[in-house]
Amino acid sequence: MKLQSITTGLLLGALSLSSAGTITVKGSDTMVILAQRWAEAYMADHTGVTIQVTGGGSGVGISALINGATDICNASRPMKASERESLKSRYSSLGVEIKSAKDGLSVYLNDQNSLEGLTMAQLKDIYTGKIKNWKEVGGSDAKIVVYGRENSSGTYVFFRDNVLKGEDYVSSMQSLPGTAAVVNAVAKDPLGIGFGGAAYGKGIKFAKINGIAPSAETVKNGTYPLTRYLYMYLRSRPTGEMKQYIDWILSPAGQEIVTKVGYFPVR
């Protein structure tokens, strides 16, 4: 309770919320499962601490952080300059960024697809609509059915910026409200292609990107091109209970859960 007020003095907002022993976590849906497992495990060992985890999306989490509605924001993308700006204007702090895990963003193909992998350029052309047939990338002569995430997800934005290089998605892409929905769709559609976090990728196969399959090794050393960090943001440097929790997350115990959930440890 006392922590934030010391550092910023502006944090009336947080006072009423971060009542003793409660840490609120909000943000990326990609990270909800991870955050929830962290919370479960941490609370099991530390009685008296309550950690409330809610999803909603990276953007929701960041605005909640700016509004003072959450103590920790989970984000599957780094904060934008405009967001840092508004945080600064309210709390005179640019926020504290914690890289809490690594994620290999996967490209899903149906099991029956003869293709094993794609290049980044092919992937870009498929998702911008320049390539419409599997034949053009060495597959069978059939239309490509493109699936993706809703534009409210951090994954959508990451993929747009790093694969599409800022271009727009083809408008015939079916946007589904969650990664599970994408996995499910591709699993049931032999001509489908989709993308999402590795943690969700069960029941379909992962395409090699530029010849490299996502694995603990390739994600960790960064050779797999669709590697991203999963972030946690705070308004100010952690102290007290919050610091203990963050340190625990970064400790081997916390990072073991990262692996268990299907992401990759940061260290």
Next chain:
Amino acid sequence: MTRSKGLVGRLVVGFTGACAFLSVAAVVWIMATIIWGGHTHLTWAFISQVPSEGMTEGGVFPAIVGTFFLVVIMSLVGVPVGTITAIYLSEYVGRQSKMAQVIRFAVNTLAGIPAIVFGLFGLGFFVQFSGNSLDKIFYHGALHWAQPNILWASLTMALLTLPVVIVSVEEAIKTVPQDLREASLALGATRWQTIRKVVLPGSMGGILTGAILAVSRGAGEVAPILFTGAAYFLPQLPHRFTDQFMELGYHVFIMTTQSTDVEKTLPIQYATTLVLLLLTFTLNFSAIALRARIRRRRVAA
């Protein structure tokens, strides 16, 4: 001539009958599929446990509790308001009066507004406007009420279900015989006394029906709570108005679209859907039975 007429007649009856049958078949098909898919997983443990292992195991207890709180708060607000509105419409103003027509039009319009618009309204009016005002007045602008929570979600839902209550109560009030009212008035009772002692007791069943139907509707709608209070996962049950909550319908939605492992959680999805379906089915069924009793009384009266 008559033969062909008879044939056409049979065809017409057959075709319209088939349409009726199709509607019934749709109900049976959906219910059977969900019962078939979910009954094995629907155990006491499923109902009484919290989700665990990243929502791939465990039960739906917090979602049931959240749904319960939601409909209780909703009813506490919606049922009295709906009942009073119905009393006003049937006891104070004539059916043809301008006022009655305007209010009735408002109620019908309210019933026709898409649920998602209620969600937007809840976000714009309750969360943003009311929440910010409360925070400004009581918390010096500190964020307390201006975020999604169970109170705002319940109020949004109360608004959505208001027409359901009004229509049921009005129907029940109509079953109270006019003679009784006149007798009461003739004995010197005032209008309010008549309403309180004669009309209201006589329409308790209708109020109950309305409340049940509203609860059933409120338990099933997801769109209004998407941005006004429902949460993906909470380790704690809601215990203040400012808490968010888990909810069955929302749980079905996120389990089908956002779970970690679609195949593994399929039984959970089915079972959660089954719990929701059983809940609304039971509520609707009791409302139907209750109403049938009231109607029989009206016929008898």
Next chain:
Amino acid sequence: MPKKRTEKKTFRLGEFLIERCIQGVALISLLFICLIFVFVFREAFPLFTGQAKEPVAQADVGASETYGEEPGAALTVDHPELEQKQEPFKARHLLAKEWQPVSLNPKYGLLPLLWGSLKVTLVALLLAGPIGIFAALYTSSFAPRWAREGMKPVIEILAGFPSVVIGFFALVILASLLQRFFGFQYRLNAFTGGLAMAFAVIPIIYTVSEDALAAIPKTLTEASLALGATKWETALFVVLPAATPGIFAAVLLGFGRAFGETMIVLMATGNAAILTASLTDPVRTLSATIGAEMAEVVFGDIHYRVLFFIGALLFIISFGLNAIAEFFVRNRLMKRFKGI
């Protein structure tokens, strides 16, 4: 009389106050209709006054502090997020053919969404309309007593199915079934969504049509039968035409329900904002767009306001449909029978 009033003045005052209170509460529905109108529009309005917030050109504000990073840890590539540049919003942008709200150059064309909503609604009405109306005709004109009495609760049960349950059913069962049966290219499409939507629309069309059919005076049917018409002739050529206004209202209300329903289309239509003629292509509807995107937008920016504008559109459409339906049921039906 005046004497009596003075005697019971206080009592009457209480009575008066109670009446006012009751009246006040009764006006709540009216008040909230106005509030819904005001608040949904209020959030959308700045779009048209040119006051919608435009992102200010950002100077580099500096990076966030970091915490918990190992000194000297080999940092792998970090991908910067590109910031979107936005030209000032003009109302005519809403008429564009592309919906790409989260783009470096956002496009807020509502046409594909509107078209998507219309496609799903059309399918739903084409299926649910005839089924609902003829089922109602069957129960009101032909059905044996047990069927008539059994039908109503069943329809009410169908009406009571939460839309998320129908959406789940469509997503998990219906979509695969239809794809296998019809060989659809896309598993989730306008037709699948429309069929699922029909489940939600049948009860409305059935109930309102049934009411309209039941309201036809017995004298009319009896006259027809007395003139030698058969039962089905009477039903088809006398009762059904006489109930047209009510049935029209039923279809309008069904339209309103299908147009505004969110969860079913969000789960079962594939959500691709495209303008194509085919009913078997995926579509993105107005309502699903709000449901999918609202949670993530920055309060007050253009995207947020456009979503509220969509909400305002849905409000106006449902309000209009309801007003027309009311007009048809009340006035036309009444007049017609008074004329007889």
